[in-house]
């Protein structure tokens with residue numbers, strides 16, 4: 001059966017979609033582009049308002065495609081599916097499967113059943129009290145990428161005032177460390193060189209009823225020790241939970257990459273309190289300093305929200321001030337939007353949309369200038385780059401290989417007329433020019 005997966009949202013969703021696609025390929029299905037597919041899987045996200053709206057407009061388009069082919073149908077999964085539930089089945093006749101975040105593991109078999117019974121429709125929306133293990137799709141034959149993501153936990157217990165994740169992904173449930181290690185070993189054995197450990201709040205790994213006494217710092221030690229693993233990363237971290245042992249791991253583990261994504265959200269203590277983040281400016285800056293001591297080449301990136309209910313111009317200027325002080329390499333910044341049922345939905349006063357847009361533009365201008373400066377400082381350095389594939393970036397007909405340095409910066413290197421395939425290869429590169437969001441490099445050494 002020919003299928004395609006459309007993914008909205010964060011890295012967790014991208015990883016979930018990759019697993020689902022692979023599980024279907026293992027069952028003999030073929031992943032194709034949208035115009036050739038007969039089964040359309042939409043993996044949704046409800047963290048921001050826009051992705052949710054995009055799901056509905058996509059479903060409108062897919063409905064037209066399904067109208068032309070009676071055997072074609074749509075499956076909707078992820079956070080919006082968990083929230084809207086069977087409403088998708090009631091509203092759209094061409095949607096035949098709805099699966100929630102815990103229901104994902106059973107989605108491949110459900111899809112096979114639905115193809116076999118054209119009148120059937122299913123929903124997989126129940127939540128589980130423990131981490132739901134998925135079938136191993138990585139040790140089976142098939143192409144293995146150089147980089148891989150490994151889930152170490154599900155859900156979140158923090159209930160930050162603006163966030164819908166704990167409502168749709170459920171409480172935090174840590175995966176057993178042995179299962180994490182086994183998956184990492186399989187991946188490295190298949191040629192994976194870089195692993196990113198994934199969770200909503202990896203720093204509280206093990207601190208829930210699924211915990212076995214192994215905390216996140218110990219998990220890092222154990223994964224980093226897998227022979228052949230060249231790069232280890234993790235995301236996402238909550239500043240309130242980052243353990244000094246995790247900070248020390250950056251000094252201790254040579255293959256732990258010197259990059260940390262540490263969501264700040266706001267630079268105002270008053271707003272941070274209202275957000276329920278449970279850290280303040282001073283604590284955040286203390287972590288930044290400790291990280292710099294552990295690893296002087298540490299690169300920080302972050303998430304920021306502007307226009308949180310009640311945010312004043314003074315609060316916002318505190319955010320600008322802290323962004324400048326930390327000097328984030330890059331950031332994801334968003335205007336606050338009400339998500340249904342979260343605490344901030346009931347908070348006021350709401351910030352005028354035009355005011356929020358103006359603040360977002362000012363914040364992004366500041367970030368762009370900091371990013372430019374950070375990238376310029378890299379010019380002249382030599383670094384290792386793990387190549388991910390060809391770059392979409394083209395200039396004067398040139399084609400580039402695109403990869404990342406240990407700090408996660410994008411590095412493009414011109415592809416010579418004839419040269420080897422670089423995807424999945426690691427090479428030493430001299431950085432020669434800073435672009436707006438990336439670096440241009442050339443191979444250190446004379447030949448490819």
Ligand code: SF4
Nearest residue numbers: 156158159160163165
């Ligand atoms: S830590 Fe806060 S922002 Fe992150 S997923 Fe949990 S509730 Fe959402």
